[in-house]
Amino acid sequence: MPRWRRVLLALLAAAAWLSPALLPPPERRVPPPPAAPEPPPGPASPRLIVAYSLESRVQMEQRVPVPCAPPPPPPRAAPGWQQTTHGTHLYSAHYDSRLGAHHYVRVVAALEGRDYDNSTSLFCQLWFGRRPLVVEALQAELWLSAWRDDASYRPVLLSCPIPREHSSLGHRPRGVALVRRPCAAAGSMLAVPAQPPPGAEPRRKDFAVCVKGLDFPREDISRRLVEWFELNMLLGADSFLVYVYSAHRNVKAVLDRYSRAGVVTQFPLRLPGRLPNSPAARSRYLRAHVWQRRRTEVVPYNDCLYRSLRSHRYVVPLDVDEVIVPTSARTWGELLASLDPAVERSYASISARNAYFFDGFPPARESFRYPRHHHALRHTTRSANFSPAGEAVKSFVSTERALTVFNHYALGALDPAVGSSHLLDTSLAQLNHYKAGCEPLLVRDCEDNFLRHRVEDTLVLRFADELVARVEPVLRELGLLPR
Numbered sequence: 001m002p003r004w005r006r007v008l009l010a011l012l013a014a015a016a017w018l019s020p021a022l023l024p025p026p027e028r029r030v031p032p033p034p035a036a037p038e039p040p041p042g043p044a045s046p047r048l049i050v051a052y053s054l055e056s057r058v059q060m061e062q063r064v065p066v067p068c069a070p071p072p073p074p075p076r077a078a079p080g081w082q083q084t085t086h087g088t089h090l091y092s093a094h095y096d097s098r099l100g101a102h103h104y105v106r107v108v109a110a111l112e113g114r115d116y117d118n119s120t121s122l123f124c125q126l127w128f129g130r131r132p133l134v135v136e137a138l139q140a141e142l143w144l145s146a147w148r149d150d151a152s153y154r155p156v157l158l159s160c161p162i163p164r165e166h167s168s169l170g171h172r173p174r175g176v177a178l179v180r181r182p183c184a185a186a187g188s189m190l191a192v193p194a195q196p197p198p199g200a201e202p203r204r205k206d207f208a209v210c211v212k213g214l215d216f217p218r219e220d221i222s223r224r225l226v227e228w229f230e231l232n233m234l235l236g237a238d239s240f241l242v243y244v245y246s247a248h249r250n251v252k253a254v255l256d257r258y259s260r261a262g263v264v265t266q267f268p269l270r271l272p273g274r275l276p277n278s279p280a281a282r283s284r285y286l287r288a289h290v291w292q293r294r295r296t297e298v299v300p301y302n303d304c305l306y307r308s309l310r311s312h313r314y315v316v317p318l319d320v321d322e323v324i325v326p327t328s329a330r331t332w333g334e335l336l337a338s339l340d341p342a343v344e345r346s347y348a349s350i351s352a353r354n355a356y357f358f359d360g361f362p363p364a365r366e367s368f369r370y371p372r373h374h375h376a377l378r379h380t381t382r383s384a385n386f387s388p389a390g391e392a393v394k395s396f397v398s399t400e401r402a403l404t405v406f407n408h409y410a411l412g413a414l415d416p417a418v419g420s421s422h423l424l425d426t427s428l429a430q431l432n433h434y435k436a437g438c439e440p441l442l443v444r445d446c447e448d449n450f451l452r453h454r455v456e457d458t459l460v461l462r463f464a465d466e467l468v469a470r471v472e473p474v475l476r477e478l479g480l481l482p483r
Contacts, residue, residue, distance in 0.1 A: 053417040057415075058099060062161055065133050065134060065135055066134040066136075066183070068134050068182060071125075071184065071185040072185055073189070074127075074186040075188055076188070076189050077191070080269075081270055081272045081273075083273060084177075084179070084186070084188070087111060087273075088109060088178055090108075090109045091109060091272075092107070092303050093105055093107045093175075093176050093190040094107075094193065094306035095172060095193065096159075096309065098400065098414060101167060102167070103161075104160060105124065105159070105160040106158070106306055107157070107190065108306070109155070109157075109178070110153045110272045110296075110299065111154045112273055120180075121180070122136070122139065122158060122179070122180065123136055123181070124177075125182075125189075126160060127175045127189060128166070128171055132177070133162075133163070134182045135160055135162075135163075138161065139159075141155075142155040142157060142295075142298045142302060142404055142406065143155070143295065143298070151292040151295040153272050153273060153275065155295055155302070172192070172195055174194075175191050177189045206312065206332070207237050207312060207313070208239045208304070208311065208314070209232055209240045209315075209316045209317075209318050210300065210301050210304035210308075211318065211319070211320060212297045212300050212301060212407070213244065213245045213300060214244045214245060214247055214251070214320070217246040217247070217279050220248045221320065222248070222254045222480055225254050225320055226254055226471055226474050226480070227373075227375060227376060228321075229258055229263070229264075230467055230471050230474070231460075231463060231467055232318070233470075234466060234470070235326070235332050235463075237332075239264075239312065240264045240265070241264075241304045241308070242255060242266050242267070243267045244266055244268055244269055245279070246283070250480060253478050257474065257478060298405070298411075301317050301407065308399055313399060314396045315399060315405070316332075316394070316397070317395070318394055321433065321435060324429055325429065325431075327459060328427075336396065338428070344398070347401070347418060347422040348402040348403075348409075348410035348414070348418055348419065348420055349421045349422070350395060350421070351395040351423050352430055352431045353389065353424070354386060354392035354431045355386050356382060356387075356435055356446075357376075357379045357380075357383075357433065358436070359437070360437065361379065364380040364381060364458050367458070370468060373482055375434060376467075377460065377461065377464050377467065380456060380458045381457065382432070382454065382455060382457045383450035383454060383455075384454055384455040386430070392431070393408050394408060394431045395409040395421060401414055402414065409421035438450070
């Protein structure tokens with residue numbers, strides 16, 4: 001018998017002789033639970049994935065506090081951009097308690113330098129009293145890598161996770177400082193707005209409109225701005241958060257008038273760091289540096305989102321030449337109420353497609369009934385083609401589900417299993433975009449797809465009589481009626 005067969009037989013005999021106690025126990029088969037009814041199609045099944053994904057994300061974001069000898073408390077910074085060391089520029093801080101027991105301080109900021117390495121750590125010093133709690137900051141860039149990337153100031157959202165033992169006891173930091181070395185002395189501290197006690201928060205409103213930095217030092221858009229405010233309020237806007245670089249005196253008079261009425265909140269706005277901030281130089285810079293301008297626009301939008309977490313259900317980032325118009329519903333609230341509830345639960349924003357109403361298009365005959373200074377009512381011909389799906393949309397952004405936002409829709413969702421944006425069919429809503437002409441960078445595409453094809457669109461005239469009745473007294477009050 002060959003040697004290898006003798007060895008094999010010996011091994012088999014030894015295996016048979018071994019006591020069962022030395023062998024691993026047999027696998028214990030647990031009987032399956034009783035069969036449950038199959039869940040209905042739709043959001044019920046994804047909700048299990050959502051819960052798991054959210055819990056996983058929250059757990060990964062937790063940070064162990066860094067022990068430190070307490071540095072001296074930093075002075076409280078004035079509102080607006082604050083420059084710290086090493087090219088970190090801080091704009092505003094906000095308390096975020098949307099994830100149950102897991103609370104965060106969110107800081108809207110910008111990092112200077114095109115070659116900035118996102119792996120470079122920043123640390124949050126959360127000041128509850130005379131000594132800080134120090135945790136590593138989480139960084140989320142407010143941009144997508146697929147987009148053009150030649151800006152020298154890069155906006156980010158910095159998130160400071162608060163340990164549960166603090167948030168569960170109701171401890172709220174009064175300020176936050178960002179540093180490169182965890183125990184370094186900070187030059188300034190951003191105030192974290194105080195939170196109302198449980199049960200004392202006012203009932204949330206529906207829609208806050210966010211307006212990026214207005215820069216109209218010489219152009220008088222005051223009459224159009226009054227019409228725009230009143231039309232958006234007819235559609236459902238409760239409040240406007242307006243960020244202002246510079247404004248013509250008549251535009252400022254309009255903003256002040258609606259501020260006194262409690263409708264508008266104004267925020268003076270500057271560019272960060274070494275970027276120009278004298279009005280004329282800043283305007284030239286913003287016109288010449290398109291991609292840096294687009295980057296800086298996301299700063300007020302994210303500040304607006306976080307300011308509105310507890311006061312509104314949605315924020316609506318809009319330019320002052322844009323209006324989201326429902327096609328059959330009367331208001332934004334009716335529009336969203338008509339959707340499947342699963343849509344609202346499953347997406348961080350709900351978007352309307354863009355249609356251009358160019359100044360050079362002739363108005364519909366019906367428009368001539370209304371005064372010339374009513375821009376929207378006298379521009380009732382649009383491009384027959386809508387912009388491609390997903391391009392140039394504007395959105396209702398959920399303050400419950402959005403983590404970050406940019407000009408067009410939610411950039412990131414609070415829950416990783418929630419979609420960024422749901423696109424409404426044009427039978428439900430459209431974005432009326434009133435423009436003088438084509439963007440210089442897109443002239444050929446614009447001419448081929450939009451200027452050559454036009455159609456009358458009098459959808460906005462449903463609101464005309466009520467709009468005129470609201471606009472005319474305001475223009476008269478401010479001395480802005482044409483003579």
